[in-house]
Amino acid sequence: xxxxxxxxxxxxxxxxxxxxLGLVPTMGYLHEGHLSLVRRARGExxxxxxxxxxxxxxxxxxxxxxxYPRDLDRDFDLLGAEGADLxxxxxxxxxxxxxxxxWVTVENLSQMLEGHHRPGxxxxxxxxxxxxxxxxxxxKAYFGQKDAQQAVVIRRMTEDLNFPLEVVVCPxxxxxxxxxxxxxxxxxxxxxxxxxxxxYRSLAAAVQAFETGERDAEVLRNxxxxxxxxxxxxxxxxxxxxxxxxxxxxxxxxxxxxxxxxVYVGKTRLIDNVVVGD
Ligand code: AMP
Numbered sequence: 015x016x017x018x019x020x021x022x023x024x025x026x027x028x029x030x031x032x033x034x035l036g037l038v039p040t041m042g043y044l045h046e047g048h049l050s051l052v053r054r055a056r057g058e059x060x061x062x063x064x065x066x067x068x069x070x071x072x073x074x075x076x077x078x079x080x081x082y083p084r085d086l087d088r089d090f091d092l093l094g095a096e097g098a099d100l101x102x103x104x105x106x107x108x109x110x111x112x113x114x115x116x117w118v119t120v121e122n123l124s125q126m127l128e129g130h131h132r133p134g135x136x137x138x139x140x141x142x143x144x145x146x147x148x149x150x151x152x153x154k155a156y157f158g159q160k161d162a163q164q165a166v167v168i169r170r171m172t173e174d175l176n177f178p179l180e181v182v183v184c185p186x187x188x189x190x191x192x193x194x195x196x197x198x199x200x201x202x203x204x205x206x207x208x209x210x211x212x213x214y215r216s217l218a219a220a221v222q223a224f225e226t227g228e229r230d231a232e233v234l235r236n237x238x239x240x241x242x243x244x245x246x247x248x249x250x251x252x253x254x255x256x257x258x259x260x261x262x263x264x265x266x267x268x269x270x271x272x273x274x275x276x277v278y279v280g281k282t283r284l285i286d287n288v289v290v291g292d
Pocket of ligand 1: 040041
């Protein structure tokens with residue numbers, strides 16, 4: 015496995031790698047969720063490149079950019095064991111050189127759900143992902159359903175900008191107690207870690223209600239909120255039942271829908287989702 019930093023080095027090595035090429039973009043501090051994307055790419059592509067870049071432009075002013083967990087040596091070991099061919103760890107200076115002023119914005123989808131609470135977040139995501147696509151020119155790019163809105167926004171961008179690649183969205187990997195794997199879970203102390211299980215329990219309660227015939231969007235949202243309210247350490251920011259493609263909030267009777275939420279446990283902001291009605 016090779017590790018490169020500059021775009022020039024990246025291009026040189028990519029030119030010699032056989033196609034099809036799979037790209038797995040990450041912010042590092044890898045866990046099984048990330049590795050499941052690498053495995054899928056390994057199974058579907060001849061060459062696999064993983065990018066590790068903690069993208070400053072997708073963090074808000076009061077968010078955890080400087081505290082974001084990092085351990086590159088551990089990441090390299092994990093990726094080596096998964097058979098990644100190449101790891102790209104660009105510098106901030108190369109991605110955003112002095113004078114940088116070009117942005118990629120997916121207008122409407124970026125304003126919904128997460129976008130409403132994290133203004134500018136998706137502008138940062140789509141800009142960096144467009145740059146990663148341009149630099150690596152993959153045939154397939156792998157993302158997690160854990161970040162459901164990100165997947166929808168990136169699919170839209172890929173289509174709108176005619177990137178000649180397939181966006182592959184992989185299932186959310188969870189801890190045995192249901193908590194979605196996330197690099198941010200390391201912020202939780204043992205009490206908070208226990209409290210964080212309420213996120214998946216509330217989604218599971220709404221799924222169960224849906225599966226036993228409940229179709230009213232408001233009742234389903236209330237079911238999630240009810241379960242969340244049983245955990246004093248959990249502070250929900252939003253609870254949503256939305257159209258999985260347009261991300262618009264739904265009312266009345268629903269069929270296929272995205273149940274999603276953002277919940278603070280202490281200072282840690284957790285997001286999770288499930289799609290029902292497939
Ligand atoms: P991140 O490093 O958090 O930016 O995540 C990199 C990629 O891994 C994104 O496409 C995420 O959606 C995906 N990912 C993160 N957590 C999980 C998980 N628990 N299961 C599956 N994919 C995940």
